[in-house]
Amino acid sequence: MAVGTISRLLDSERLGVASRKQQKYTHTSGSKSFARKEKEMEVHNGRKVGRLEFFKATHTKKDGSHMNVETEQIMVKANEKLAECETVDEDMQIVETEILTQVIGKERCGRVRGLGLGPTLKTYYGGTTSRTSTTSSAQSSEFVERFNQMEQQMQQLKEEREQERAKREEERAQECARYNALLGFLQTRFPGVTILGVDPAGSTSQSQNQPSGDE
Template identity: 45%
Template sequence: MCQRHLTSLRNFKWWDARGRGRTLLKDLYDLNPIECVKVSRNSHGQPVGSEARLLEGYLGIIAQNANMLPINYESWHHIPDSNKNQALDNIKERFGLEVSDDYIKKALGKKWRDHKSTLKKQYFKKDISLEEKLRNVPLGMLRYQWEDTVRFWNSKKREDRERVGTSSRQKQKFTHTAGLRSFASVAEAEEVSSGQKVGRLHLFKITHRKKDESPMTSEAGEIMEKLKEKKVEYEVIALTDSSVNLENIENRIITEVLGPERYGQVRFQGSGVTLTQYFGSGSQQYMPSGSQAQAENSSKNLEREGGSESSKGGSGSNEGGSDSSEGGRGNSDGSRVE
């Protein structure tokens, strides 16, 4: 049981040739049983700092534990709460978390889906017979789980779901360049470097450009130009119109250029930030209309059930969406894969 938080990881780092410290996951197992790594959060409840990256890596390890989080469920939401709580308790033995349990479970769910996606790509997508795929059990995987999962991947039901996911990904207009870092961590690092608060427009720019400062894609470049032009327009108006609230300009600009926020997520903020949490009582003006929201929810639920497994999440951004997709809503019967 964690009784003392380590506010610094300086004793658990090695230094590479360029003098940069790097924390190793294996060092977590060397901690005194009463010690754990403290993970801080930002104002939106997202983990930040070097400890956040360590937590991210550990979530990936837990997500691959077949005994704790079996892969032979159609979606993350089908996995029993008892399994998820067991995983959460394991994480809390090594981390003192300021972020919510709900955030951790959602992040763990994405890691679980990414793990299934990797297994599918490496083992199921091979040009071999179904019988060979069933026999080719990955290292560390339980045979009965693997056989259940392979049979589901080979089913008509799965093919239909994958088409939904493929269609959704084809609509993505640009990808971000944050890599394994969350948008929250990118924003924090930029704020420390510049000494200034990073807004949504600036965060979009620095997470969608190459090392040479050029836009990641032509589509991203077009969006950057539109956002820049719209910002200039509002700043000019603000010079003569005192009713223009400079603090809300960025939100209005993003909505005018890209439309309402989608799927209950806030663009350019990453996972875990809800519309109400970010916009407060004025969140309704940034939401889609009732019919549009209903259509998006239906599409998102289908994608959550199956589409996310066919490619790793987190590297894409649909019209400037979050850097991490939340997903996995499945059938109400809670059945395993069939």
């Protein structure tokens, strides 16, 4: 074998080793293409597979453990964000894509983030590279806008729930005040009778009006 050929092979090997070291999110799909893996999951589940769901399936070992610490941190953050969006009426595939984009970043260098060194924008999304890049960028902008809308909806729901809770507490305090006022009236009219009183926290206590003076 020529010296030049050996040199090129060594350079190629060093480049491959360096690339693998830079790859944080090692997948478990092996030599199987991601397109094939995704198709198998769709057939098995009978539905379209979300990107976050697909990421988990391709980055988790058979025993359920994660490939590395980085992958585990991604899934923890992604699941936290996903739990916040469960009450929002929105397409979960869009939600999962936006969550994964927020956690690991947008696509770059023509690659799909989190899917290893193989899949490109073209092979994963289909279409030409330029068209796919444009489509992906447009979809990303749409995802960001819709995700922001969902966050606003969740914040509004939290505020409404807080207002309802404060209103219920105020109404209960007013009811307790009216009840205790009635209790005071009854104690003056019927001395010596034990009557349950209610405090604003909702607990009850016995109150007995003892007659004053010697009998």
